[in-house]
Amino acid sequence: MASSDRAYELGFRSLDEEVSARELPVEGSVPTWLSGALIRNGPGSFEFGDERATHWFDGLAMLRRYAFSDGTVRYTNRFLRTEAYEDAESGATAGEFASGGGPLREALRWLRALGPPEPTDNANVHVARFGGHHVALTEAPRRIAFDAETLETRGEFRWNDDIPEHLATAHFAVDPHRDETVGYATAFGRQSTYHFYRIPDGSAERERFASVDAEGPGYVHDCAITENYAILVEPPLRIALLRALAPWQEGLLDMLEYDEDRRARFIVVDRDSGDLVADLRTAPFFVFHHINAYEDGDDVVVDLVAFENADIVEALGFDALSGDAFDAAPDGRLVRFRLSPETGEVSRSRQYDGGLELPTVPRAVRGRPYRYAYAQATDRRGANGLAKIDVESGTATEWWERGVYVEEPRMVQHPEAEGEDEGVVLAPALDTEAERSILLIFDAETLTELARAPLPHVVPFGFHGRYLPEA
Numbered sequence: 001m002a003s004s005d006r007a008y009e010l011g012f013r014s015l016d017e018e019v020s021a022r023e024l025p026v027e028g029s030v031p032t033w034l035s036g037a038l039i040r041n042g043p044g045s046f047e048f049g050d051e052r053a054t055h056w057f058d059g060l061a062m063l064r065r066y067a068f069s070d071g072t073v074r075y076t077n078r079f080l081r082t083e084a085y086e087d088a089e090s091g092a093t094a095g096e097f098a099s100g101g102g103p104l105r106e107a108l109r110w111l112r113a114l115g116p117p118e119p120t121d122n123a124n125v126h127v128a129r130f131g132g133h134h135v136a137l138t139e140a141p142r143r144i145a146f147d148a149e150t151l152e153t154r155g156e157f158r159w160n161d162d163i164p165e166h167l168a169t170a171h172f173a174v175d176p177h178r179d180e181t182v183g184y185a186t187a188f189g190r191q192s193t194y195h196f197y198r199i200p201d202g203s204a205e206r207e208r209f210a211s212v213d214a215e216g217p218g219y220v221h222d223c224a225i226t227e228n229y230a231i232l233v234e235p236p237l238r239i240a241l242l243r244a245l246a247p248w249q250e251g252l253l254d255m256l257e258y259d260e261d262r263r264a265r266f267i268v269v270d271r272d273s274g275d276l277v278a279d280l281r282t283a284p285f286f287v288f289h290h291i292n293a294y295e296d297g298d299d300v301v302v303d304l305v306a307f308e309n310a311d312i313v314e315a316l317g318f319d320a321l322s323g324d325a326f327d328a329a330p331d332g333r334l335v336r337f338r339l340s341p342e343t344g345e346v347s348r349s350r351q352y353d354g355g356l357e358l359p360t361v362p363r364a365v366r367g368r369p370y371r372y373a374y375a376q377a378t379d380r381r382g383a384n385g386l387a388k389i390d391v392e393s394g395t396a397t398e399w400w401e402r403g404v405y406v407e408e409p410r411m412v413q414h415p416e417a418e419g420e421d422e423g424v425v426l427a428p429a430l431d432t433e434a435e436r437s438i439l440l441i442f443d444a445e446t447l448t449e450l451a452r453a454p455l456p457h458v459v460p461f462g463f464h465g466r467y468l469p470e471a
């Protein structure tokens, strides 16, 4: 393998530098109507004292902010000041690293860190806004509030309710049509449960609207909404809690198993009544991310990025000996499931042939019929591309540049857009040849590059972010 094929390893190196509101040079031009900020989350450093993280998901949370105003781009990055951060600085976490065990055990240390006795506060996955609070999220039931302009850490954000929660979600479904955000929590017990809740816009309080018995329980990373329903997929990657008499003694990771004999389960609940509308099974697959969902007559259409099995979880780990990042992660596929609550049927079709991950759709179409999804294209030609997929036809417009690794794209509609795809796509990326990260801005209709803003350094590959028009 030519060394340049592993140039993306740059995106797994630790960053120390923090900069504040630095105006970036811009090649091309940033539309002047673009006014707001893209705030993203992800790992900033993989060093814990003398040890190095063994999985991409383990890196220390660092927020990044790209602010747009009058055609300029200003960039800020800042580590969350958490207990995990303080421990890493002092090297105190070294003793917590998995010792021995197979590669799966190594790769899944991140999942162990989510559970008791002390769930991690390393909130490195996503961001959300609840009322006036901007919050960094992970899958442990701990959240960290931050200042949306300076990215300074404000402290731990706690809910004021009694919803039982052992595993949280970092992926909330924001519904602009109903002015609320939907989330879920997994509570372990003799009978484990998924609790669904809403957070009305302007509020920072959760209201539980449904609870459904879990089977497994499954490792659930994301959810979807339609106009009337909330949807969870319970994949066959299960947390075998009853395997141990004292479940937390061994750690959560020791209880994970992918059961190929187990089918994937779609749970559909009514957002108003809380009723279980459908509880359907289909052939096994694994999923991290939903793309979108909507109602079509009596059917529910669910688009997601499906993997044949859960090998992706292990594949995103680093080599335990060399510390090298992965080079052979399986590709996800855009699969459309059509659920018929009346007949109990689940049909499955592939909408696009290319590999993809980190899919997003613009706010306005969430939970509604839609035409276009945007995603990182992962076919690995010494690059990660950007794909705009027409989910009706299964065709796509793609953008690729050798040596450039696109991260999660965010489509921002023009404030007076008439067409669904009228606006821009913001795509952070790593430019391995220039050895720095960049922010790419595309015309969303054509994926024509409008602007490219080089950052002062390489930012490790991140996970998810949101565009906030007012921030």
Ligand SMILES: [Fe+2]
Binding pocket: 125, 171, 221, 288, 289, 463, 464
């Ligand atoms: Fe995610």
